[in-house]
Amino acid sequence: MPVPRYAVFGNPIAHSRSPAIHQMFAAQEGAAIEYERILAEPGRFAESAAAFFAAGGLGANVTVPFKTDACAWADSLSARARAAGAANTLIKQPNGQIHADNTDGLGLVADIRRHFQVALAGKRILLIGAGGAARGVILPLLECRPASLTIANRTAAKARELAETFGASAAEFAELPAAGFDIAINATSGSLSGQVPAIAAKVFTQCELAYDMAYGREPTAFMRFAQNAGAQRSADGLGMLVEQAAESYRLWRGFSPNTAPVLAALRAGEI
Numbered sequence: 001m002p003v004p005r006y007a008v009f010g011n012p013i014a015h016s017r018s019p020a021i022h023q024m025f026a027a028q029e030g031a032a033i034e035y036e037r038i039l040a041e042p043g044r045f046a047e048s049a050a051a052f053f054a055a056g057g058l059g060a061n062v063t064v065p066f067k068t069d070a071c072a073w074a075d076s077l078s079a080r081a082r083a084a085g086a087a088n089t090l091i092k093q094p095n096g097q098i099h100a101d102n103t104d105g106l107g108l109v110a111d112i113r114r115h116f117q118v119a120l121a122g123k124r125i126l127l128i129g130a131g132g133a134a135r136g137v138i139l140p141l142l143e144c145r146p147a148s149l150t151i152a153n154r155t156a157a158k159a160r161e162l163a164e165t166f167g168a169s170a171a172e173f174a175e176l177p178a179a180g181f182d183i184a185i186n187a188t189s190g191s192l193s194g195q196v197p198a199i200a201a202k203v204f205t206q207c208e209l210a211y212d213m214a215y216g217r218e219p220t221a222f223m224r225f226a227q228n229a230g231a232q233r234s235a236d237g238l239g240m241l242v243e244q245a246a247e248s249y250r251l252w253r254g255f256s257p258n259t260a261p262v263l264a265a266l267r268a269g270e271i
């Protein structure tokens, strides 16, 4: 039997921790898998993915900047991938067709619930940002039945468009109410360059959790800002990364990995 092959497509991709994460999942399952990084050239995702699956690949993760391309290329889409307009998981089906899914939102929700033990039902949630990451998590957040979901973005028109599409609310940064949210989620790419969205500190005073989808070695600028503003706790997106990977693994192999030791190994710099 050939070793089952999986991969992650992106550009850049050398930094990706997905191979180490998935190899830990495979060790838990007692399975041997191959999981490689594939650097696709801009505009050539379809060619690259087609070659991988034609050569026997069984499943793939997709990261920046190809999530929209993956959605367009796949033969079929899950409801959440269709809603997001983006896919981070491709699954080869027994009939050879490629099914696309998006596990980012489930990853976020699972991390908030499992690792931070924070319930989302009945909460006032603020989602900051209106790019691909924000779009991918709106439906799973709404499925948790929050009291409200407010989307705010630097370019306000994009937040309004998303809010209309999904039946959420939109607000401009300057309009956000003081102490108005229980959970704030930063889905902007500002953290990657140490920038914090231009939102008043008073907005965060009642937050039980300020969650930044970005992650790195240190707490992000958004995490520090929100905690200084009065948020009880803050979190980075490393747990979301592990949880979205676990959901991909389950979709490929029907095995649900235990994410806690994998997250601990990442935090300790062991993988």
Ligand code: NDP
Pocket (backbone or CB within 6 Å): 064, 104, 107, 128, 129, 130, 131, 132, 133, 134, 153, 154, 155, 158, 187, 188, 189, 190, 191, 192, 195, 196, 197, 198, 213, 214, 215, 237, 238, 240, 241, 242, 244
């Ligand atoms: P996009 O480029 O699609 O969107 C960027 C968003 O950030 C836009 O809403 C943009 O606003 C906003 N933005 C950028 N800079 C600033 C700033 N200085 N102040 C305010 N808003 C700003 O990026 P993605 O949606 O793909 O990714 C967003 C983040 O989510 C990244 O940090 C990424 O690493 C992270 N992510 C984490 C995952 C995980 O598993 N943990 C999974 C997926 C993403 P505007 O519209 O005005 O330009």
